[in-house]
Amino acid sequence: MRKRLYCFILCFVATALLWGQTAIADEPEQAPGLKMADQSQINTEKWSTVDHSKFDVLKKKFTSGEEITEACLSCHTEAEDQLRHAIHWTWLSSTGDGLYGKGGYSLNNFCISTNKMHDEECSNCHIGWKGKEDGINCLKCHNLSDMDWKQEFKDLAEAIDSGDPDWSGDIENDIQAKVSEIGMPERRNCGRCHFDGGGGEGVKHGDLDGSLVNPKKTLDVHMGIDGQDFACTRCHTTKNHLVAGRVYSSPATDEHVSLVQNDLAPKIACISCHTDKPHLEGSKPNDHTDRVACQTCHIPAFARAHATQMEWYWETAGKTDNGRVIQRKGAYDRPKYKTIKGNFVWKKNVKPEYFWYNGSIKSLTLKDVIDPSQQPIWISKPVGSPTDKDSRIAPFKVHIGSQPYDMENGTFVAPLLSEEVNGYWKSLDWKDSITRGMDLLGLNYSGKMGFINTRYVMPTTHMVAPAEDAVACNECHTRTDSRLASISGVYMPGKDRFLPLDMGGWGIVLISLLAIGLHAIGRIVMSAKRKEED
Amino acid sequence: MSHKINNIYLFTRYERLWHWLQFLLISILMATGLEIHGAYTWLGFEKAVKIHNYVGITWLLLFFFFIFWILTTGEWKQYIPTTKKLFSVIRFYSYGIFHGEPHPVPASREAKHNPLQRLTYLGVAAALLPLQMLTGFLYWSYNSWGSWGIDFFSLQLVAIAHMAIAFATLIFVIIHVYMTTTGHAVFAHIKAMITGWEEIEEGEPVQDWEKATRR
Numbered sequence A: 001m002r003k004r005l006y007c008f009i010l011c012f013v014a015t016a017l018l019w020g021q022t023a024i025a026d027e028p029e030q031a032p033g034l035k036m037a038d039q040s041q042i043n044t045e046k047w048s049t050v051d052h053s054k055f056d057v058l059k060k061k062f063t064s065g066e067e068i069t070e071a072c073l074s075c076h077t078e079a080e081d082q083l084r085h086a087i088h089w090t091w092l093s094s095t096g097d098g099l100y101g102k103g104g105y106s107l108n109n110f111c112i113s114t115n116k117m118h119d120e121e122c123s124n125c126h127i128g129w130k131g132k133e134d135g136i137n138c139l140k141c142h143n144l145s146d147m148d149w150k151q152e153f154k155d156l157a158e159a160i161d162s163g164d165p166d167w168s169g170d171i172e173n174d175i176q177a178k179v180s181e182i183g184m185p186e187r188r189n190c191g192r193c194h195f196d197g198g199g200g201e202g203v204k205h206g207d208l209d210g211s212l213v214n215p216k217k218t219l220d221v222h223m224g225i226d227g228q229d230f231a232c233t234r235c236h237t238t239k240n241h242l243v244a245g246r247v248y249s250s251p252a253t254d255e256h257v258s259l260v261q262n263d264l265a266p267k268i269a270c271i272s273c274h275t276d277k278p279h280l281e282g283s284k285p286n287d288h289t290d291r292v293a294c295q296t297c298h299i300p301a302f303a304r305a306h307a308t309q310m311e312w313y314w315e316t317a318g319k320t321d322n323g324r325v326i327q328r329k330g331a332y333d334r335p336k337y338k339t340i341k342g343n344f345v346w347k348k349n350v351k352p353e354y355f356w357y358n359g360s361i362k363s364l365t366l367k368d369v370i371d372p373s374q375q376p377i378w379i380s381k382p383v384g385s386p387t388d389k390d391s392r393i394a395p396f397k398v399h400i401g402s403q404p405y406d407m408e409n410g411t412f413v414a415p416l417l418s419e420e421v422n423g424y425w426k427s428l429d430w431k432d433s434i435t436r437g438m439d440l441l442g443l444n445y446s447g448k449m450g451f452i453n454t455r456y457v458m459p460t461t462h463m464v465a466p467a468e469d470a471v472a473c474n475e476c477h478t479r480t481d482s483r484l485a486s487i488s489g490v491y492m493p494g495k496d497r498f499l500p501l502d503m504g505g506w507g508i509v510l511i512s513l514l515a516i517g518l519h520a521i522g523r524i525v526m527s528a529k530r531k532e533e534d
Numbered sequence B: 001m002s003h004k005i006n007n008i009y010l011f012t013r014y015e016r017l018w019h020w021l022q023f024l025l026i027s028i029l030m031a032t033g034l035e036i037h038g039a040y041t042w043l044g045f046e047k048a049v050k051i052h053n054y055v056g057i058t059w060l061l062l063f064f065f066f067i068f069w070i071l072t073t074g075e076w077k078q079y080i081p082t083t084k085k086l087f088s089v090i091r092f093y094s095y096g097i098f099h100g101e102p103h104p105v106p107a108s109r110e111a112k113h114n115p116l117q118r119l120t121y122l123g124v125a126a127a128l129l130p131l132q133m134l135t136g137f138l139y140w141s142y143n144s145w146g147s148w149g150i151d152f153f154s155l156q157l158v159a160i161a162h163m164a165i166a167f168a169t170l171i172f173v174i175i176h177v178y179m180t181t182t183g184h185a186v187f188a189h190i191k192a193m194i195t196g197w198e199e200i201e202e203g204e205p206v207q208d209w210e211k212a213t214r215r
Helices: A002-024 A032-039 A065-075 A079-084 A120-125 A149-162 A165-178 A187-194 A270-274 A284-288 A294-298 A430-441 A499-533 B013-036 B045-072 B075-079 B086-094 B115-140 B142-148 B155-182 B188-195
Strands: A129-132 A308-313 A327-329 A335-338 A342-347 A353-357 A361-363 A380-382 A392-406 A449-459 B005-009 B197-201
Touching: A002 B045, A032 A270, A065 A079, A065 A129, A065 A149, A120 A129, A149 A165, A270 A294, A284 B045, A284 B142, A294 A392, A353 A380, A380 A449, A430 A449, A499 B155, B013 B045, B013 B155, B013 B188, B045 B075, B045 B115, B075 B115, B086 B115, B115 B142, B115 B155, B155 B188, B188 B197
Parallel strands: A308 A392
Antiparallel strands: A308 A342, A327 A335, A335 A342, A353 A392, A361 A380, A392 A449, B005 B197
């Protein structure tokens, strides 16, 4: 008898221990996803057989950007053709037949439209020397100095015009000294446009701003200079100057594959290097990867170092102080009101909003007719649904705005803005700037303009925090203030419940407690009565 | 009105061990489960999930030992349901107990459980708990549904079923604990489950139909 009992106890303990070993064993040194990613970091040191400062073709005096491009192309014979097919040049999505893209009919919540690249200031970020009208500007991405090349050649032209040989000579020497600092693009190169998108630092993206030029690991584990120090191109891999990662109507990457599965896949997705089961075997986060994007937990907030613009109301633009332009600063030393642009709200450390997302974004164009009764109008919105196997819950910056629209045609309008072309920023005249802007696009404008509330989304994928700062389980799995409160279509313990069951369940529990209470009282009373009778 | 008290050895070591082990496992599962469901905050969601999963799977594995034991020892016969005297037991708990009547079916070595207990324990051990283990296991293995070809299941339905059975279990536990106080002394039944020896007021002798061993 005793023997059998001990046998059972032994079996119990053995079962619990054996199974426990796998369930709550001391964590091994590294998660597989981290190991794999480290593996992909071996032998990434760049080396070259070229020293650009030794090329005679770069030793001459340059008087225009075009001359430099010519010098580059004398060796890099295919570069220009490749570039002219790239979205960086065309500003058009590869899908949609010229409809989508800054160079097409797309619009956004910021400077609205480039008017087919006629709004000159917008072209500051284009990789050509003068929009699409002139040659490519190789230096924009490949010159590692801090020179603003377009400005430099403007200055040079001015100096030459002034007839002062010392002034122009100085500039020429400066150009000569820095032109041969050539290499693969660094964070600052890409950042000149992408950190300043929307017309200023941190305006457009919440997860891309000047703080990423020299970020700490706590701001971005990949780019941190005290860590991996990734350049943008470490993940945004290129092929014939086509850079992976642009999200218009099609996803940045079509397939969820890792380099282990396909070593030619672009490295653009987290899973490319970290695999789709990055966490320790048997740990719960691994079970989330089919429905939750890595970014959702690993980017607890965006704009963690610099503030980002969250709201921009064009409808308040145009107020002047007795004819003088107003510029008022607010929180974080960022503009609160500008006569030429309207009101802004800036925020720091912003919790993203979450949407089902299959990697593509549906966006409106200037040709789309909108329904003003359905405000706010989502100019762009993530595409995805809980029933789609390729959709994940992903984090976004949602920018709030108001902008002009055509009240009669029911379409958005594209005002011409730049001072150079006598746009709104100079004239403060909506009617004139919209009429001319729409003309440049070949679109009709009724002349009757109003303002409408808009939303614009941007995926949040940079500023990945160190693992210890990842979002904790209970920030989503809770009924109060869940980060995923707006997400439906998937049952989340702690957040979701079937209310009738809860009410019924607790109701019966309560009734049971009451019943046994009464039963107990009855027993006590009756037993006392019996004793009395005895 | 007093009856002769008999001391009988009712619960073997294994039964007592299994009972208190289940008590421990169910308590932990209930406490962590309700926290996961958002009823309160105690250990924190993450820790509660880890403990709940570990204890749940442990229980599932141990349950096979119980099934093995109950089949090999023939103790399963103690759970064969009967309606005989069922109503007199119900009458006892809802009327007789207040008037000092003796239990119509006192426990004995051959018939540990009265008809009401048999029915309840059979329901709990053969339906409620296995179903809870099944829904819990499905809940836990949610990510493998695809590879098992059962992804037509709905996580929500599994979660609701798991929760519904949890409520049923909680209600069972509440009443079960209360019923332990209905022996000849308040702690008599609990003492029996600890020592194995139950003090029973002598009543009617055990009848043949009750005896597990005669079947």
